Amino acid sequence: MPDMLVRLYGLPGYQAERDRLAADGVLCRRAEAYERSALLEFTRERWPEWPDEVLAAFAHVPPTLFVAAQGERVLGFAAYNATRPDFFGPTGVDEPQRGRGIGRVLLLQCLEALANEGYGYAIIGGVGPAPFYEKVCGAVIIPGSDPGIYRNHVRVQTR
Numbered sequence: 023m024p025d026m027l028v029r030l031y032g033l034p035g036y037q038a039e040r041d042r043l044a045a046d047g048v049l050c051r052r053a054e055a056y057e058r059s060a061l062l063e064f065t066r067e068r069w070p071e072w073p074d075e076v077l078a079a080f081a082h083v084p085p086t087l088f089v090a091a092q093g094e095r096v097l098g099f100a101a102y103n104a105t106r107p108d109f110f111g112p113t114g115v116d117e118p119q120r121g122r123g124i125g126r127v128l129l130l131q132c133l134e135a136l137a138n139e140g141y142g143y144a145i146i147g148g149v150g151p152a153p154f155y156e157k158v159c160g161a162v163i164i165p166g167s168d169p170g171i172y173r174n175h176v177r178v179q180t181r
Contacts, residue, residue: 025167026146028159030137036130039123050127053087064096072112079104088131090124100128110146126158148172
């Protein structure tokens with residue numbers, strides 16, 4: 023899966039969509055350190071390859087992770103500066119919650135945070151749904167970026 027590049031100046035707004043979700047009881051906000059266990063469990067159950075990156079996002083103060091939650095229930099998350107500086111991801115929205123705009127809001131919150139840290143561009147590492155990123159934030163595929171930074175990594179071995 024290739025990486026993508028996104029221009030951080032001139033990002034589209036997301037406040038109206040965030041407010042619409044909030045009116046439905048879904049809050050999209052920066053995660054708190056005391057929510058680490060809940061987010062790690064959420065991630066392990068759905069995307070077992072990503073808990074290490076979520077844990078890395080929690081190593082920052084404040085965490086470089088945004089969460090979508092309805093009450094105490096996690097619906098989705100998005101991280102940045104987890105694997106490498108200036109990288110967005112990983113991100114995921116629980117399958118029954120997709121199509122509501124949660125992923126879009128979480129993505130744009132992370133990209134805005136990167137812009138506020140002074141970056142002009144961000145890298146979206148190892149993308150799956152490239153058309154989503156093209157549509158939401160104008161990201162473009164970086165030629166020759168597959169497999170990118172995710173090559174040659176060790177994996178848990180089973181016997």
